[in-house]
Amino acid sequence: MGKLTDNAIKGAFARARREQRMVRLADGGWLTLLVLPNGTARWQQRYRYGGKERTVSYGSFAEVSLAEARTRAEKARALLRDGIDPVEQRRADKAEKRRIVENTFGAAAQQWFDFNLPRWKPATSEKVRQYLDKDLLPPLRLRPLANITTQELDDVMKRIEKRGAHNVAKKSRQWCKSIFRYGIAKGMTKDNPADLLGDIADAMPESTNYAHLTFEELPELLRALDRYEGSPLTKGAIWLALWTANRPGITRTLRWSELDLDDALWTIEKGRDGMKRGYAHLTPLPTQAITMLRDLRKISGTFEHVFIGRNDPRQPMSDAAVAKALATMGFKGRQTAHGFRHLVSTALNERGYQADWVERQLAHGDPDKIRGTYNKAAYLEPRRQMMQQWADLLESIQNSGGNVMPLRKESGKRR
Template structure:
């Protein structure tokens, strides 16, 4: 159908049994009217002796006539310059696809899939969580070549400022690994992580491991008795204080790991949350055994001793004890990890053998301690030491600890 197109003419064009064309008088511009009523802008042309067509912009009425004509004129200029508009469009699509493939998100996800082959499930889960929480929201859509050192520094500082210095350090390591991987894949030649260390200052690790001096223990124990908190949260804090175990290992304690008759807590080699994956056996004081027997009435049917508040199939969250300490008035003064420092300082102060203390803190691989021969190092010595320590805590508190009272 010849003649100039108008918006009204296009609007009034009704669908037919078969598709048909409405032609503009200039610029090789057409409207293709489909049987379902859809209307597509097309640029129809001849190139190198053959007929072809290319879609112009969005369908009508998302693109109106003036914009369609302007795009058709651009395509005509290409054609007059010896460029096939269809091939030009294919090249632009390939370039756009390549840009998307070279984004940080694509590189990070590819690196993650590659690295998970060597990681333990717990490590993979942790890295995935921080990729999704921190790295991808900030950098995901950016092309690798567009990411600057200052962008990475801003990201690392934001993580550190929220009180997660360990995560900030890990993020810097992951960023370095991701860009190394991307360069090896020839997706980029950029290395914005190279000078990142020079412009990022991460808070000292000791800050989140704050701990009170020995002299403040009576007041701390009194505050823990009075604070309103779940027995599970209090129990996790007391167990960490009784045993000097790592926070992650303590809050993820499983019933299958404890032998209440023998008063032992057995951690197998390679256990999640256990730094360096050492095996470890902790003797449990009478106070710890009594507390665990009380807690068995609450969580004994579940896998974990300290079950999550909202989902008992999962362990206690890592912020539960922190929140309790804050309500007690010890925000910034005492952390769950800091309890290890409290115990270590107190036991050294009381004159206990340093090797016994270090073994209880799981600072050495028990399988490599000379003369051990696959037995648990200093077990009975540590049992005596931890029982003495639990009795000292009762004395400082002025009464035996009872988490269900």
Template sequence: MALTDTAIRTAKPRDKLYRLADAQGLCLEVTTAGGKLWRLRYRFEGKAKMLGLGAYPAVTLAQARERRDAARKLLAQDIDPSAHKQQEKAAAAAQVLTLEVLAREWYDYNQPRWAPATASKALQYLESDIFPVIGKRPAAEVQRPELVDLVRKIERREAFNVARKVRQWLSQIFRFGLAKGVVPGNPATDLDVVAAHAPRTRHHPHVSEGELPELLEKLDAAQCDITSKIAIRLLLLTAVRPGELRLAPWDEFDLESATWTIPAARMKARRPHIVPLPRQAVVLLRTLHELTGTYPLAFPGRNDRSRPMSENTVNKALSTMGYEGRQTGHGFRHLLSTSLNTRGYNRDWIERQLAHGDQDSIRDTYNHAHYLDQRRVMMQAWADAIDALCANANVICIGRSA
């Protein structure tokens, strides 16, 4: 017998879930909690299936029958109503899924596998260059010309490295969406074909050792905050990468033993790195601790102390000092390598100080914890040589071959 409104309304819950049949596969499912759910029982390709049609009383008996009839029309066309319903849901979700929502999901998926510096840079570019322009656009509707215009704006301000990264990450975001089935294609492919040609630049430029006294004198007189000045001096004294320095938490430093231990997760080569600290570096860090020691990060951001100092801070300070195109934060690594190799220090000591891996993986693993004592002597001699240069003293050959 067909169901009636009265029978539905008066149906009471039982100890077990039960169903009241209507006609042509439609039934009302009454749960033990008293819920009343419309179901359509049908067969597709020889398999018994069940389709949810909504809950009573939000969906009336008449509406449930209409939904049943619509589903049976699909069956007559050899279309599975359950699969069709899922496809409609996916299409509706894709219409409201904005690029920002998709990009943040992509970021959250990849962030655990990235080095902190990479994760910080990716989020910065997303929030400053991508989201303000197309973040609110439905991801499935974004077209290639929009992405070309976005990248062109970045290129016009001559931020060619940013443009390259943005092209790369846009392609990855849409590939991620394509794999999830929420975008119809990847409009960010081949954006490099129309990329502006960046002028040739000297990679990681650096001054000569003889120019250091003038650079440090200008640094002392520069109109930048003291934390930036300390950061520049520490890059010179330790040869770490700028990202390793600006993201460093205080708990990595042991000033009593004059040692800085950077965990593998923060290193480019994903291998722990021990940095011996010359006396001059320890003095700088003690001074810095008086300024930022109450924060987790040694170099917190100026506006948001929970975030690291901007990656542009060091290079901007050097640029305002007149060293644009002549010296970068990363360039101090090249300066130290050149100077110490010229002095005849053991190449393995220098490479380990720079946290470069050995091409021989077995030898690299064996040497992982080696050379700390030798590097400590070498880096102290380097720091003393800089002091001697700045004092306009006669600098003797302090290096020894090994």
């Protein structure tokens, strides 16, 4: 039991001021209170460890009460009984706290990204970087790894799922799990709160066809596109989707280095991010697309991507930009970015073009497995004619004020 009382402590303060010297009060168990003439006091505990006398401090009397000081002193005595030096333990505890504070999710994610970058294909690294910067780092960057809970991570995933990006949430769960595994291996944390995220994830919605207009409804869209006063880059991405029927992820991340405007060709290398199974693909560009791209070069030609991000031109346009533009034009729930592929495919098939040409234009199947005389060019020349005729048809609808054009098969399409 300690010997100090409130009265004894008050008397020590008065004595130290009166005698202008330090007064030492013992509480038992090696705990003492050092009272100074200036009216301050601090807790101290002396002990012997390894044959040497050592001292540990517990802070000022103003901040640490007598009861709390006794509790700390008892913990120190318990450590000594276990053969542990209290001073070394405090240093270890401080180092652990410092490690926890310094080892944030942002630091771990960057180290994990840099470690895996040489192992990833460019397509993978670009997708990981995009998801990190958009969804994971903003809420988690400064959070210590050791303090992040499964519930906190699940809240982040729920925000992603809320906007309908269930595949993004699925990938984010996988990457969070991998980041924490890396952190554990590097001694940055001890637990992986992402391990159980899959057990509490929302069920993936049943796959449905992407919303798209019919050919008869297309004039309405073209009229709205003419009136659209938003970014010319977003407008250009919509037109390019209509002119080429490429996948939305490929279109919005189009790089200037992939374009040969003189040859009217867009070359997508094997392994490109956004291409299903990483297939290579050649996309012929109609003259309308060439004209538009030459105009857009004045806006984004000094950057890597054609359709640059609104907030960061070093990044491609966000995957929500086209959806937002379509909603602004009044087509929310009626037309999606991916739905342009359905619209174009249906229209081309109904106009009598060869199914093989349409399928290759949509990049369905591995081009390396195409046999016959069109193997190398992947039906490039007939597709070039087909897509130019399609672009001309769109232009004629546009120039006619968006009037519905008769849908008819044109002669000479099947060969």
